[in-house]
Amino acid sequence: MAKVRKPKVAVWKFASCDGCQLSLLDCEDELLAVAGAIDIAYFLEASRAVVEGPYDISLVEGSITTPHDAERIQEVRRVSKFLITIGACATAGGIQALRNFKDVKEFISIVYAKPAYISTLEKSTPIAEHVKVDFELRGCPINKYQLIEVISAFLNGRKPNVPSYSVCMECKRRGTVCVMTAYGTPCLGPVTQAGCGAICPAYHRGCYGCFGPKETPNTASLSAWWRKLGVTEQDLVRAFRGFNAYAEPFRKESEVHEQKQ
Amino acid sequence: MIGEQFLVERRDLQKLLDALQKKGYETVGPTIREGAIVYGPIASVEDLPIGWTDEQDGGRYRLKRREDSAVFGYVVGPHSWKRFLHPPVLSLWKARRNGKGFEVVPNNAEPPQYAFIGVRSCELHAIFIQDRVFTNGKFTDPHYQARRQKIFIVAVNCVQAGGTCFCVSMKTGPRATVGFDLALTEILEGQRHYFVAEVGTEKGAEILRSVPTKPAQPSDIQIAEDRVARAARQMGRHLDTTNIRELLYRNLEHPRWDEVATRCLNCANCTMVCPTCFCTTVEDVTDLTGTEAERVRKWDSCFTLDFSYVHGGSVRASARARYRQWLTHKLASWIDQFGTSGCVGCGRCITWCPVGIDITEEVRAIRQSEAAQLSERGG
Numbered sequence: 240m241a242k243v244r245k246p247k248v249a250v251w252k253f254a255s256c257d258g259c260q261l262s263l264l265d266c267e268d269e270l271l272a273v274a275g276a277i278d279i280a281y282f283l284e285a286s287r288a289v290v291e292g293p294y295d296i297s298l299v300e301g302s303i304t305t306p307h308d309a310e311r312i313q314e315v316r317r318v319s320k321f322l323i324t325i326g327a328c329a330t331a332g333g334i335q336a337l338r339n340f341k342d343v344k345e346f347i348s349i350v351y352a353k354p355a356y357i358s359t360l361e362k363s364t365p366i367a368e369h370v371k372v373d374f375e376l377r378g379c380p381i382n383k384y385q386l387i388e389v390i391s392a393f394l395n396g397r398k399p400n401v402p403s404y405s406v407c408m409e410c411k412r413r414g415t416v417c418v419m420t421a422y423g424t425p426c427l428g429p430v431t432q433a434g435c436g437a438i439c440p441a442y443h444r445g446c447y448g449c450f451g452p453k454e455t456p457n458t459a460s461l462s463a464w465w466r467k468l469g470v471t472e473q474d475l476v477r478a479f480r481g482f483n484a485y486a487e488p489f490r491k492e493s494e495v496h497e498q499k500q
Numbered sequence: 501m502i503g504e505q506f507l508v509e510r511r512d513l514q515k516l517l518d519a520l521q522k523k524g525y526e527t528v529g530p531t532i533r534e535g536a537i538v539y540g541p542i543a544s545v546e547d548l549p550i551g552w553t554d555e556q557d558g559g560r561y562r563l564k565r566r567e568d569s570a571v572f573g574y575v576v577g578p579h580s581w582k583r584f585l586h587p588p589v590l591s592l593w594k595a596r597r598n599g600k601g602f603e604v605v606p607n608n609a610e611p612p613q614y615a616f617i618g619v620r621s622c623e624l625h626a627i628f629i630q631d632r633v634f635t636n637g638k639f640t641d642p643h644y645q646a647r648r649q650k651i652f653i654v655a656v657n658c659v660q661a662g663g664t665c666f667c668v669s670m671k672t673g674p675r676a677t678v679g680f681d682l683a684l685t686e687i688l689e690g691q692r693h694y695f696v697a698e699v700g701t702e703k704g705a706e707i708l709r710s711v712p713t714k715p716a717q718p719s720d721i722q723i724a725e726d727r728v729a730r731a732a733r734q735m736g737r738h739l740d741t742t743n744i745r746e747l748l749y750r751n752l753e754h755p756r757w758d759e760v761a762t763r764c765l766n767c768a769n770c771t772m773v774c775p776t777c778f779c780t781t782v783e784d785v786t787d788l789t790g791t792e793a794e795r796v797r798k799w800d801s802c803f804t805l806d807f808s809y810v811h812g813g814s815v816r817a818s819a820r821a822r823y824r825q826w827l828t829h830k831l832a833s834w835i836d837q838f839g840t841s842g843c844v845g846c847g848r849c850i851t852w853c854p855v856g857i858d859i860t861e862e863v864r865a866i867r868q869s870e871a872a873q874l875s876e877r878g879g
Contacts, residue, residue: 269788276788391788400783404768404804407854411772412588412799416534416578419854421561429767429854443534454805455819457765464559464855 246295249281253301253308258380259326260284260300266383292318302328302363316370324366327379327482336363336485379449379482403454406446409437425465430456451483458492472499501705506713510693514545519710520615529617537577556663558856572686575662576846580775585647590797597791615652621673622844626775632838633778655680659727663736664847672844674731685724696724739860745832756865761820768801770849776842802826
């Protein structure tokens, strides 16, 4: 069999904490298989060696928060055959999108001694607002098994098994008892996309919504039930303003409760 | 011996488990985990929720201490026996690249031989319903069948009903009448604590021979019957099933579907906890090198978009369409498809709906609006 050229993969960082790209290095058991299957051509977190583009797959972490990054993502798109965004920052704007609800100039004047040195955008936005994205992998951080699944799917020319249904499906399959029904613990699971493996409810905690809104989320109905459980309007705003605050269904729901405060 | 009834003292219940385990059965039954009564391995009677009960309502479940030490003094929890007969995740086969072709390795793993302890009458009916789905002759699911034909069933007759129970409406309980190997009715009277055990099969009779028993007197049987009759009067919910198929087929465009869609989270919890919902999806997974592939079957739900995805999009894009599909299948088109209702009145979908949507309430709303319209027209 002729030697097949290994796909060249690049990992790019924008405004983010690096946690998602570290998931790739966290694939301890699978790392050799990953390294055998792909040629990691650009991954500064792992190696200073850089192979020139173009790249077959670009994994993009982080959101766009500066004019410089807004230009850089265009360059990344140009050198990438497939562009896959990874994590809540890249897919929804991340926790730093909390600035989107306020006046960023005020933050700058409070935080920085010399605000004139700061060049930033009004809003933290997901990559898909700037360039065409071929696949979005959710999570804060992403699930490493889902990352391997997405890479495997792209390498084998098939659809990734990354469902957009609720966290509840994962809880029920693993046999976890519903924390909201059995203890009255507020949980975002019914409106949040599966993928984490339903970790928090397995530890008797409500879901924090790290994987962002599920398909067709009914946030209004869940909020009404949370109110019955004794959650205040203010806490509802906080619950929806997590890592995926700027994802539209969560953003709109938080704004509804902000007005009711 | 089939149909005969015996008395088993509470202190001898362990001997029943011992006899089953000695026969090679893996005993599973109700046990407390994560604040609820779930189904899991039962090594000894002490693993059962002795002295506990449950309080259930729409979207609410709480464990409570009982004042007595009843062994089966509760109803059903979030798990059902389908977890064991129709596992939530099952590898169907693996394939390995082999030169230019590939070889398929089916999953022929021998399933465990389970003894189910504490199966309620509604759950027995749920198993019969899944039997019709999975082992109806023409299309038999080998995985279900392999598990199903090995099980030993110790049924328990309910002597109290739960807040979301409506087996009486669905004619599925509370007394277990068929399909069990042994059926127990628990009696606590003053200092006496015993079970009336009914033999359902030869297999059941054989196991019971290893347990100290006395023949039950007509008065004992009467006490047991009275307790079960009391449970029948305590149903927390009621569903009028009169011409229910026609009622629902007539009302496919009823405004109530829009109303329930404002509350429905389409999260799929109702279908996951339902003991008869059987839908699955298959996921084909390949490894990074493309040399191995696996087909995995997972519980799926008609509440997901992918479930009805065909070329061009999902057929049931709205929550209204998905809720209507689930309810009308469960209570109406199931009858056309399998000859029985798909609902056994266990109440799980009501209790475990995160926002307490109540199937009995939804049907009532449709029925009452029709009645109101008729009386308006008549008057």
